[in-house]
Amino acid sequence: MPQSPISKRIYHQATKHSYLSVQLDPNYVDAATQPSSFKVYPKFYRRVKLNLNNQIHSFISLTSAVTLEKMYKEGAVKLRVNPSAGALYPTEVYIQIRNIEGFINGIYHLEVENNCLTLIYELIDDGLESYIIPGKSINGFIFLISCVYYRSSWKYKDRSLRYCWLDSGHHLGAIAASAYIHDREIQLIFDFDKLALNTDLGFENKEFITACAISGEIEDKKVRNLRLKVPFVCGTDYFEANEFIEQGYQNTSLQPSRQQKLVHPQFNFDKDKFFQTVWMRRSIRRFYKQSIPQESYWQLWQQFQQPIPTENFEEIEIYSVVHHVRGMTPGIYKGKHLLKAGNFSEKTGYLCINQAIVRDSAVTLFFTSDYINYPTAMLIAGFLGQRVYLISNFMGIHCSGIGAFYDDETQEFLGTNQDVLYAIAIGI
Ligand SMILES: Cc1cc2nc3c(=O)[nH]c(=O)nc-3n(C[C@H](O)[C@H](O)[C@H](O)COP(=O)(O)O)c2cc1C
Incomplete structure (x- = not known):
């Protein structure tokens, strides 16, 4: 159902800051209680260590790599290619890889802390395409961005709904930058069945898909929905639910966006210097x-x-x-x-x-x-x-x-x- 002009703005309206709201709630938190910002699947899953001398590995790694470790009195903070509000990093990346030499066809979780891919699902006649671009199959990569929202709501409460989306957008930008460096085109997709995917990827109420980027050759071929559910693994060491965020996500995720013709950007940067820029980027x-x-x-x-x-x-x-x-x-x-x-x-x-x-x-x-x-x-x-x-x-x-x-x-x-x-x- 299309939303009315008032209701489409409801989540922006409800998360506004004002002089008074900031005085009343300045977002002070005890740093010692920060939930973990890296998701790790159990050790029995098969892993591929990413080797930066391999072009495909480098393409994947550079979408999310840790680029600087800063020491604070509360402990080390690992800063990454993507910026994040408050350096809380709610975003995770999953990558479906199909028909790429050297890889099992499957869905992988990008384990940023250890610079490796964790194979969480092997494909047969199924895959992510049926949720994202039904009737097609992609020989190449499907990147899914998700948010482990509690990492951000721990500090920013309801306003973190905004940061989940903004951080996800930055992460898509990091994927686009890595694609550019590695001579690949990508397409961003925002309108797709995220709710079904959240269920089938075993995210419960603790993590949700925000966006997708595809890179590869698109073929007319029917692929079926995932035949098995992926087991739930929590992206934080503890969790407190925020009903506003969960509802805000659910109520906005199936609303269609405006449409335009697909046009790719044509950048002409010196690629070595651009690689250095991605690696050295800082706020x-x-x-x-x-x-x-x-x-x-x-x-x-x-x-x-x-x-x-x-x-x-x-x-x-x-x-x-x-x-x-x-x-x-x-x-x-x-x-x-x-x-x-x-x-x-x-x-x-x-x-x-x-x-x-x-x-x-x-x-x-x-x-x-x-x-x-x-x-x-x-x-x-x-x-x-x-x-x-x-x-x-x-x-x-x-x-x-x-x-x-x-x-x-x-x-x-x-x-x-x-x-x-x-x-x-x-x-x-
Ligand atoms: C959505 C978003 C909002 C941010 N808001 C602020 C802000 O209001 N003030 C600020 O000083 N930095 C802000 N930052 C920068 C983050 O603090 C910074 O990205 C984070 O500390 C990680 O550091 P890095 O970008 O140098 O890797 C923001 C970043 C993002 C992505």
Whole structure:
């Protein structure tokens, strides 16, 4: 059933921050109680260690690799190619591999902590295609992104519903980046039978599929649903249910998105340098209020607006609040059009919950949308966020995703009726 215009916005509305809501609940948690952020299937499953000298292994590994280990007094945090709100990493990746030399046809869990694939299901005449693109068979790869939501709801409570989708979008962006480096095309799919898949993959109420990416040759061939259920394995060491998140996911997951024609982006980066960029990508922790050149800024825009390879789509509008770009009037822009001149550094810093990183950035981008399907809009916002990270880092500009802002005040400041989905600060 199509949702009414009010109900499609209900989960955004219900997870808004305001000055008051943040004062009342500043999200303080005891770090010692953080649930585990790596899922590991039992040791009796067969495993394939990923060897970076093998192109297929490298393609898979680079979608999720740990790239830096940081020591804190509470213990080590393993940072990855994909950023994540609060470094809580709710996302997991499953990969169906069919007719690829050196691999058993099956569904594998990508065990990020140990850089290996765990074979959790062997295919016969069945597979994931029947849930995702019925009537077709894919010789190649089907990536499924899921969320072990408690890793994020542990800290961010109901608002983590947003972060599950944004983080999943970033993870899709990491898959797209690895595909680009390894000369593969991918297609993103958002509209498919996620609920049936959650059941058959044995996720219970603790993990849910958010998105899919396919890469390979598509053949007209009927494949049947998985003939066996995969046993349940918990992605955290303990769990507390959040009914709002479970319902929010269930109620939005079968709603169709807008449709568009599939068009692939055509990037032309130096691939060795791009590989280094993916490997070294980090969220910046402070900016020095330095200006970035205008040419770099527009180059970033041009690259970042390349097509998103998907038929399921929601349009994202981009507002940029320019603080320090050489040769540009500071102010609020919609695309290239100046809406309101002025120095809004302090104001945007305040709107993003008094974050100095936003105040001191060269530009803060805000993604808004008039969506039909909220999860798809959030996933695309996260996917674009990953693009901004990689393109800006490639150009020597730093970046950080910003998921925390006062929603209504930001909307009013930008002068839009559209929901503000995500923000990104860039600068030096
Ligand atoms: C959806 C999302 C929201 C984020 N929100 C913020 C934020 O509000 N403030 C901030 O300083 N960093 C934010 N970050 C950056 C994360 O803190 C960062 O990705 C994480 O600590 C891992 O570090 P890394 O990106 O350097 O690997 C966000 C990242 C994502 C993906």
